[in-house]
Every structure is written in C-alpha cells, then in structure tokens.
Amino acid sequence: MVVLALAAPLLGLWGAAPAAANGYRYWSFWERDGGEWTYATQGPATARPGDGDTIGFRFAVSQNTRDAARPRGAADFAAICAGTPDGDGKRVAVVLDFGTVRDAPGGDRPPRSRTACARVGGDDTAADALAQVAKPLRYDSTALLCAIAGYPRAGCGERVGGGADSPGAGETAEGGPAKDEAARDGADDGGPSAGLIGGAVAVAALGAAALWQARRRRG
Structure with missing residues (x-):
C-alpha cells in the first residue's frame, strides 16, 4: 500500500503530461x-x-x-x-x-x-x-x-x-x-513507457523500504 501511495503521484503527474500539449x-x-x-x-x-x-x-x-x-x-x-x-x-x-x-x-x-x-x-x-x-x-x-x-x-x-x-x-x-x-x-503514444513506469515504481519502492526500516528501528 505504501508503494502504491508513493508511486501514484509520480505516475499521475507523468500521465497528465501528454494531455497538456496538443x-x-x-x-x-x-x-x-x-x-x-x-x-x-x-x-x-x-x-x-x-x-x-x-x-x-x-x-x-x-x-x-x-x-x-x-x-x-x-x-x-x-x-x-x-x-x-x-x-x-x-x-x-x-x-x-x-x-x-x-x-x-x-x-x-x-x-x-x-x-x-x-x-x-x-x-x-x-x-x-x-x-x-x-x-x-x-x-x-x-x-x-x-x-x-x-x-x-x-x-x-x-x-x-x-x-x-x-x-x-x-x-x-x-x-x-x-x-x-x-x-x-x-x-503521442498516449501513455508512459515501460521504462519510465519501472523507474517511478523503483523510486517508490526504495522510499517505502527506507520508511519500513526507520519504523523498525524505532520499534
């Protein structure tokens, strides 16, 4: 859930870009x-x-x-x-x-x-x-x-x-x-490439892992 929460803003912003320019x-x-x-x-x-x-x-x-x-x-x-x-x-x-x-x-x-x-x-x-x-x-x-x-x-x-x-x-x-x-x-393809999606998810995953480690140490 944390991964999806972090990835959603990144993917949402990227996906909006093609619609912003005709x-x-x-x-x-x-x-x-x-x-x-x-x-x-x-x-x-x-x-x-x-x-x-x-x-x-x-x-x-x-x-x-x-x-x-x-x-x-x-x-x-x-x-x-x-x-x-x-x-x-x-x-x-x-x-x-x-x-x-x-x-x-x-x-x-x-x-x-x-x-x-x-x-x-x-x-x-x-x-x-x-x-x-x-x-x-x-x-x-x-x-x-x-x-x-x-x-x-x-x-x-x-x-x-x-x-x-x-x-x-x-x-x-x-x-x-x-x-x-x-x-x-x-x-013009109407959506983000697989490479960009993968990069966004990877960044989100790293952020989620860091957050989990910090909570574990505090616990």
Missing part, C-alpha cells in the same frame, strides 16, 4: 519528390538542393513529423522559375506557406502564401536559397528557425494547447527536425 507551433521544412511533399530528413542549413529542385516551408501547429501540415498551393518548378533564366549556379524553387489564422500566434495574421525562385551557388544550401528570397529570417540561440519573412513576429517553436506556451520543436538550421522530436513522438 502540438508545437513551428516552421517545418519539406522537399518535393516525384510530385509529392516529403518531410526533409536534414535541416535547411545542411540540405543542398540541386538545380531544378523545389523546397517548401509551412508554418503550423503539429505534434510530430507524421502529422505535420504540408505546404499548400502550386509547387511546380517550371512555373515558379519560368522568369529566372538558367545561368551560373543553380535555380531552386521555394514555396512559402505561412499557415492559417488558427495556427497563428495571438495578435499575428499570416501573410499570403507565395513562391519564389532563388538563384544560388552550386554548393549553397536550402537555408541560403531561403535567405535570398524570404528575408528577414530569425533563428534562436540553438539554431531553431523561428521566423521567415519576419513571420511570426515573436516566439519560437512554442508548445500550444492545454497550458502555457513553452519552448518546443521546429526545424533546426543545422540538423533537420529539432532535437526534441523524439520526446514529442513519445508523447
């Missing part, structure tokens, strides 16, 4: 592959699109990469870069989807989605292409991409829904999805 508000990074958007496996500062490639960025509230909202609208390289003649370097089509009013931070209104054709050097990255067509960009101290073309005005990867905003996830400039992506994926 997702994260952030810019996701996408690559066009065979006419479909695929979530980028690298961050924009390491991904190097080739000449004729199309990349996209979408601002939305998402729980993880599996349910992240894709860029909307036309994404045809030939149409986007029709007015940009071929030449030195490479041409990269960039699709910017600023999301919906529902996903916007309080007080902000998303700009209209747009496309642009960036001409960059042969070794330049997706971040270089983005910087050429969508300044100002804003990053935080951990290289998280916070704002494109000045949107949103404040905040960076906040947790939203069920409680106060807190630093969350997004796209890092250096390494693809943010480093806490795994933690967010774990929260």
Whole structure:
C-alpha cells in the first residue's frame, strides 16, 4: 500500500503530461519528390538542393513529423522559375506557406502564401536559397528557425494547447527536425513507457523500504 501511495503521484503527474500539449507551433521544412511533399530528413542549413529542385516551408501547429501540415498551393518548378533564366549556379524553387489564422500566434495574421525562385551557388544550401528570397529570417540561440519573412513576429517553436506556451520543436538550421522530436513522438503514444513506469515504481519502492526500516528501528 505504501508503494502504491508513493508511486501514484509520480505516475499521475507523468500521465497528465501528454494531455497538456496538443502540438508545437513551428516552421517545418519539406522537399518535393516525384510530385509529392516529403518531410526533409536534414535541416535547411545542411540540405543542398540541386538545380531544378523545389523546397517548401509551412508554418503550423503539429505534434510530430507524421502529422505535420504540408505546404499548400502550386509547387511546380517550371512555373515558379519560368522568369529566372538558367545561368551560373543553380535555380531552386521555394514555396512559402505561412499557415492559417488558427495556427497563428495571438495578435499575428499570416501573410499570403507565395513562391519564389532563388538563384544560388552550386554548393549553397536550402537555408541560403531561403535567405535570398524570404528575408528577414530569425533563428534562436540553438539554431531553431523561428521566423521567415519576419513571420511570426515573436516566439519560437512554442508548445500550444492545454497550458502555457513553452519552448518546443521546429526545424533546426543545422540538423533537420529539432532535437526534441523524439520526446514529442513519445508523447503521442498516449501513455508512459515501460521504462519510465519501472523507474517511478523503483523510486517508490526504495522510499517505502527506507520508511519500513526507520519504523523498525524505532520499534
């Protein structure tokens, strides 16, 4: 009974965590592959699109990469870069989807989605292409991409829904999805992992044993 009494608060607090957050508000990074958007496996500062490639960025509230909202609208390289003649370097089509009013931070209104054709050097990255067509960009101290073309005005990867905003996830400039992506994926399973349950019970058991020893000595 003592073990259960000590373990219950620990398990109860852990179990409440997933319900406190419905997702994260952030810019996701996408690559066009065979006419479909695929979530980028690298961050924009390491991904190097080739000449004729199309990349996209979408601002939305998402729980993880599996349910992240894709860029909307036309994404045809030939149409986007029709007015940009071929030449030195490479041409990269960039699709910017600023999301919906529902996903916007309080007080902000998303700009209209747009496309642009960036001409960059042969070794330049997706971040270089983005910087050429969508300044100002804003990053935080951990290289998280916070704002494109000045949107949103404040905040960076906040947790939203069920409680106060807190630093969350997004796209890092250096390494693809943010480093806490795994933690967010774990929260989507709807309950604590066996390892965390075992750890909580072990801590409770140790506390119960210490309490029993103290009572025995006093007796």
